[in-house]
Amino acid sequence: MTKLLLPLQKGLKVFFGNPMLTFFSITVLTSVILVSQIFLVLGFSINNYFQGLTLISEVRLYLDDISEDKAQSLGNKILENPNVTHVRYLSKDQVYRASVSLSGDGVSDKDAAQYFPAMLLIGTQVSNGDTSTLESIMAEYSQSNGVIYASYGKEIVSKLKILYYYISAGVLLLGALLFLVLTFITYVVIKLTLYRLAKEIEVYSIIGATPLFISVAYIMDVIIKLVVSFVAAYLILLTLAYYTLAVLLNVDFASYLVYPPMSYFLYLFIAVLLSGILSSYAGVRSFIRSTQS
């Protein structure tokens, strides 16, 4: 028990030994950790958003001049396919109006509608940009009686897929970069602490303390600083999220924030702690080396 308490006691002594430096370190560490946490939330939200993407899942059949009854019976036949969730009929008029509202030119020509085809929209269970189901449905019904052309949002699906890969790669890259920055800043912070305590470390070195023995107090100090900074950053994150969503954007805080589960924060904390311990031990070692000319 005392074996555990002694390093903690020493760490606390370093922590409270220089309030200015401790305050500075915690401010810097909190900022970096806050950025990582915001990053975690954003990364999680983006991933979540793309994973749930089912929007581009409709196959469109363009119809030749067939009556609505015929079209509906074709639709009912298609509905028997287990991959199909719903079928919707759009008349020439509806297609025309949808196209006008999409293109946004207010010109309305009563006769123009006749130049537009009627449509059957086939809804599927496709998600995550799985195009093979869409392809097979398209192939199966494009030859049906009265169908002149079939399509789905192929281009958009593939573009979204590429976008998703780009964003994923970017998130990973930035995450790794952020982690390096955090390690480096911890390293600098511990070095600052060490330079102030250079005399003390020299004394320890003279009496024959090993680098590990000397490091323990400073590693403990860094651990305490990281715990405080992590909690501070988390509280700031919650406040920030609440403020931007509920106050600035005036939306329901709870329902709009895609918030990662607590375990994600736990992983981030473990990563932060590991980087802190490693960089502080490296800092102490290189410092002891540099004092032993």
Added chain:
Amino acid sequence: MIRFQDVSLSFIKGENILTDITFQAQRGSFTYISGRSGAGKTTLLRLIYADLKPSGGIVNIAGNDITGMSPRLVPFLRRQIGIVFQDFKLIEDSTVYENVKLPLDIFRLSRPVMDEKIDALLHRLGIINIKFATVRTLSGGEKQRVAIARALINEPFIIIADEPTGNVDVENAYAITELLHNVAKNGTTVLMATHDLLLKKMFPAREISLDRGKLVLDTKI
């Protein structure tokens, strides 16, 4: 106990700070290291506690050649050597007790055993009355006694004192030198670097003198 065999040291190639130093110091002996400023006294002492590595020759401490010692083992060598400096090298914001206790922390002795050892030593050095004083508030003479107490607490084979009287008044200088002589009489090998001619007269002992890195005098008494 301490054996130097043709030891040379240079920081820059071709410019020797120490040249072919050969001497031995037996167990329980007291030796002055003298010489002008810049002669190489501090450098010679630093070789003993492996703060520097010789460029040539052999440094042997207690039967072990430490010339090629791995940095990993240096702390273990230092636990057998007590070092006293001109500028004390104490932790100023801690108490006398905490400073003297530092070398014992490494060994994780039990508290009563440690306290008993520390009290006995502080009594012997006449500083038990300032046991809980903060080092910052002490006089130079008191600080040097604390430093000597820290050097002695582990009962080292060797005491190295680099101008230990440099920052204390004359009376304290005598007292500290006498103290180190007594330490030697108890079986510890003591090496003390000094400029002070009077001290050497008052407490005669063997003297090794350096001049520009060469051993120019060795009075084996």
